[in-house]
Amino acid sequence: MSASTHGPRERIVYVTAQRLRRAGVTGTGLREVVVAADAPRGSLQHYFPAGKDQLVGEALEWAGTWAAERVDEHLARMRRPTPARLFAAIVDDWSTDLAVRAFERGCPVAAAVIDCADTNEAVRQAADSALQTWQRPITDALASMGRTPRRAQALSTLMLCALEGAIVLARAQRDTAPLRLVARELGPVLDA
Amino acid sequence: MSASTHGPRERIVYVTAQRLRRAGVTGTGLREVVVAADAPRGSLQHYFPAGKDQLVGEALEWAGTWAAERVDEHLARMRRPTPARLFAAIVDDWSTDLAVRAFERGCPVAAAVIDCADTNEAVRQAADSALQTWQRPITDALASMGRTPRRAQALSTLMLCALEGAIVLARAQRDTAPLRLVARELGPVLDA
DNA sequence: CCGCTACTATGACAGTTGTCATATGGCGCG
């Protein structure tokens, strides 16, 4: 959960991802990042010569892989997995994270998209790719539950849409109700 | 669609809302706004003495009411409205807007939430309230279609979650497919 | 010891941010 490895570089990437979740790309300053990561400022231009874009890109990539691994963890823990149960587990993750952190942080990928989709093509691509990294294990899991590839793809997209939207609503009203709601409502659809 | 009334004040609010959709709150500069609104810079401190927070708040309020009116327009146009058809109409609005504008602009409310939910309580409240303004006519419509108040509320929440998330995914991959997908998948659930 | 590389440290740059103080128009009203 904390920094994967403990070098300054990894800390910077990790901290960046967390800051993105709070205030988006534009709202996250590099100086603030290195301070929070307890890293030297010079490391920025050393490890990320391409500047903020590269750092944000790697933060998104990190977040994508982390989320994907989390999906696999859930699947491993389930004795009789179904699409609805997987979705419920993911939603529950977010629900407790939001509640515990007082709705401080949302999804870094969504933040990147909303801030940069039209102003920074590099970041947009990174966000898109992170999204795919996250979605792939979900799609695969659904396929292994008997859905056709086409159907698995559709259902995983539906999951992510509902989840991302629910996170936004939850943070707006400071209440996890939307998350619980989508899990409940979509359950039958997913397991149909 | 363009500025409601044509005074400088209204133009500023409208332009702000559109800029929010592009780059979020932090990414939208006030000088840039007044230039795009063709308004004098002095009008900012004159009409919005409480500063950026007030302006963003009014932009969100404007957006909320606009979206609510749009819902009513759709309902008025339908001869035999159902929840799924209403949802499809709303999604279609967004779909063409995204496509026409090359995925340049998303939802201003989501942008405000993601940028400010944890850093600016005033804006967060404005976003929450705009969201309610938008959701209310939908809930009412669903109720008038025979759903219980409780059910109508749940379904309208589900709609907004799926929509907001689909907008994010669509902008990430520059494709309206997620929007069309949620409309298709959620149709049966909504009309059940 | 030298030289080399990896990393750190710092200071400066030009640009932008939101906000404020102040001054100037314009126009109706008494």
Added chain:
DNA sequence: CGCGCCATATGACAACTGTCATAGTAGCGG
């Protein structure tokens, strides 16, 4: 006219942004 108010104009402010140039340190192989 002349007072006064609404609106506009403009300049400055300190704080911050991302980026870069430059210098420094440590450690290792030769």
